[in-house]
Amino acid sequence: xxxxxxxxxxxxxxxxxxxxxxxxxxxxxxxxxxxxxxxxxxxxxxxxxxxxxxxxxxxxxxxxxxxxxxxxxxxxxxxxxxxxxxxxxxxxxxxxxxxxxxxxxxxxxxxxxxxxxxxxxxxxxxxxxxxxxxxxxxxxxxxxxxxxxxxxxxxxxxxxxxxxxxxxxxxxxxxxxxxxxxxxxxxxxxxxxxxxxxxxxxxxxxxxxxxxxxxxxxxxxxxxxxxxxxxxxxxxxxxxxxxxxxxxxxxxxxxxxxxxxxxxxxxxxxxxxxxxxxxxxxxxxxxxxxxxxxxxxxxxxxxxxxxxxxxxxxxxxxxxxxxxxx
Amino acid sequence: xxxxxxxxxxxxxxxxxxxxxxxxxxxxxxxxxxxxxxxxxxxxxxxxxxxxxxxxxxxxxxxxxxxxxxxxxxxxxxxxxxxxxxxxxxxxxxxxxxxxxxxxxxxxxxxxxxxxxxxxxxxxxxxxxxxxxxxxxxxxxxxxxxxxxxxxxxxxxxxxxxxxxxxxxxxxxxxxxxxxxxxxxxxxxxxxxxxxxxxxxxxxxxxxxxxxxxxxxxxxxxxxxxxxxxxxxxxxxxxxxxxxxxxxxxxxxxxxxxxxxxxxx
Numbered sequence: 007x008x009x010x011x012x013x014x015x016x017x018x019x020x021x022x023x024x025x026x027x028x029x030x031x032x033x034x035x036x037x038x039x040x041x042x043x044x045x046x047x048x049x050x051x052x053x054x055x056x057x058x059x060x061x062x063x064x065x066x067x068x069x070x071x072x073x074x075x076x077x078x079x080x081x082x083x084x085x086x087x088x089x090x091x092x093x094x095x096x097x098x099x100x101x102x103x104x105x106x107x108x109x110x111x112x113x114x115x116x117x118x119x120x121x122x123x124x125x126x127x128x129x130x131x132x133x134x135x136x137x138x139x140x141x142x143x144x145x146x147x148x149x150x151x152x153x154x155x156x157x158x159x160x161x162x163x164x165x166x167x168x169x170x171x172x173x174x175x176x177x178x179x180x181x182x183x184x185x186x187x188x189x190x191x192x193x194x195x196x197x198x199x200x201x202x203x204x205x206x207x208x209x210x211x212x213x214x215x216x217x218x219x220x221x222x223x224x225x226x227x228x229x230x231x232x233x234x235x236x237x238x239x240x241x242x243x244x245x246x247x248x249x250x251x252x253x254x255x256x257x258x259x260x261x262x263x264x265x266x267x268x269x270x271x272x273x274x275x276x277x278x279x280x281x282x283x284x285x286x287x288x289x290x291x292x293x294x295x296x297x298x299x300x301x302x303x304x305x306x307x308x309x310x311x312x313x314x315x316x317x318x319x320x321x322x323x324x325x326x327x328x329x330x331x332x
Numbered sequence: 333x334x335x336x337x338x339x340x341x342x343x344x345x346x347x348x349x350x351x352x353x354x355x356x357x358x359x360x361x362x363x364x365x366x367x368x369x370x371x372x373x374x375x376x377x378x379x380x381x382x383x384x385x386x387x388x389x390x391x392x393x394x395x396x397x398x399x400x401x402x403x404x405x406x407x408x409x410x411x412x413x414x415x416x417x418x419x420x421x422x423x424x425x426x427x428x429x430x431x432x433x434x435x436x437x438x439x440x441x442x443x444x445x446x447x448x449x450x451x452x453x454x455x456x457x458x459x460x461x462x463x464x465x466x467x468x469x470x471x472x473x474x475x476x477x478x479x480x481x482x483x484x485x486x487x488x489x490x491x492x493x494x495x496x497x498x499x500x501x502x503x504x505x506x507x508x509x510x511x512x513x514x515x516x517x518x519x520x521x522x523x524x525x526x527x528x529x530x531x532x533x534x535x536x537x538x539x540x541x542x543x544x545x546x547x548x549x550x551x552x553x554x555x556x557x558x559x560x561x562x563x564x565x566x567x568x569x570x571x572x573x574x575x576x577x578x579x580x581x582x583x584x585x586x587x588x589x590x591x592x593x594x595x596x597x
Contacts, residue, residue, distance in 0.1 A: 068593070068594075072450075073446065073590070074590040096450060103447050103450070105443035107442065107443035107445070108444065109342065109345075111350070112346060112349070120338055120341070120342045121447075124452065124453050163447070167447075
């Protein structure tokens with residue numbers, strides 16, 4: 007059917023509606039862990055779930071993987087209804103729990119073999135071998151997991167979560183407590199999984215990692231504060247700023263640039279002009295023209311990129327600021 | 333079934349890696365086998381010709397058990413040996429308790445429970461796997477232990493009448509059915525405790541209380557309050573079947589995945 011357009015239907019892998027979890031500690035003492043969570047994650051997306059300790063990230067993962075039930079609200083995972091089709095959900099998703107939880111007295115291959123059987127994998131030996139090789143653990147397959155480094159254990163847990171080839175993966179702090187080299191290896195592997203079209207829901211404290219790996223991020227503190235792509239969040243919070251590095255700076259240029267349409271703010275910092283713009287793609291050429299015509303030596307131009315940490319901290323402070331203003 | 337076998341395989345692979353666990357599994361039944369044999373050997377030595385011992389020395393309750401074709405010495409030996417019947421029944425109760433008590437809370441403390449519960453494994457499969465993994469070796473060891481005891485009897489020169497009594501329905505019912513039923517109860521109780529506490533030591537200590545009713549039975553028999561015969565044993569087996577069904581149902585009903593994962597009281 008050459009020449010006919012191909013339409014790809016966007017498949018929703020995770021969909022939650024007002025998902026809420028309240029833990030009952032004592033009679034009359036309730037602790038809300040997650041309140042009114044509404045979000046959706048589409049197929050092939052890497053979704054980062056950020057928030058401080060106790061914000062409800064792990065509770066959300068546990069609800070979505072049918073490990074614990076929700077107090078109210080609803081959720082669908084991989085098309086299955088949480089709370090009604092829990093076995094199907096468990097069968098179809100992979101999970102990397104916060105702690106590896108491996109059997110230390112058993113070998114790496116035995117650990118994987120057990121899980122391959124529990125996930126009803128057809129060719130256990132083949133799958134176990136495939137992931138041991140893929141994660142560089144083949145030569146240590148017969149060694150007891152107790153003798154493994156943290157990085158190796160983490161890799162083995164990732165292998166465990168992939169044995170049944172799930173299309174949707176939940177990764178809870180995949181690089182926590184790992185040395186930089188191991189963390190990098192795990193990140194590369196996650197990128198590899200993304201390139202295979204798998205959907206990944208990842209809880210992390212590592213903001214650089216989220217920035218690097220995630221298509222969208224959600225920030226939670228019991229309630230979902232915001233969800234968007236890292237780029238859009240930057241724009242929402244800090245706007246778009248362009249830095250013009252100049253050999254020398256003339257204060258007059260600042261007022262000339264300010265008069266242009268779409269320029270929100272101009273700042274002189276050392277030998278740089280920092281310009282807040284609505285649409286840099288439209289306004290940058292005009293600014294450069296003004297500068298060059300004014301005799302400026304423009305050394306280079308770049309968009310100011312705030313680290314995700316700034317976005318995160320700003321977002322976390324926002325509710326407090328709002329509360330103070332009330 | 334595949335899931336149950338996987339859990340059994342996993343439990344055995346882990347437990348039998350620990351040589352001390354293996355040692356206690358072998359040492360205790362061997363002791364329980366040796367004790368009655370030693371007692372029989374001593375009585376044989378002390379009484380000399382047991383066929384000449386008078387029936388007057390035998391407790392009254394035992395005369396009915398012994399029957400008319402036995403001598404006083406043989407009846408005395410049966411009286412002594414009967415005290416060890418409960419000891420043999422205790423083997424499959426004591427051995428799996430520590431393994432079963434550790435089974436859930438141990439996985440919880442090593443954080444391996446969460447990934448395990450995230451698999452398509454059902455609660456029934458998990459509990460059945462854990463129960464069989466702890467109970468089966470103990471039941472088999474109990475039977476082997478009794479087999480060794482039987483082999484030792486003729487070697488020690490125990491009379492045919494006494495051996496016939498030991499391989500009578502009362503003993504066989506006790507060892508082949510009663511013991512395993514008690515093992516099922518003890519394993520289920522220990523797993524139940526293991527799923528309710530957050531410290532393996534607490535689970536093991538509480539599960540050890542299981543021994544109390546068995547000791548009670550033992551002392552009742554020594555004191556002559558009860559005499560184990562076929563009717564007593566059949567009643568006991570019937571009661572144990574009902575008790576086991578109740579324990580299995582209770583264990584599966586009370587096992588709350590969420591509570592186990594999230595509560596650390």
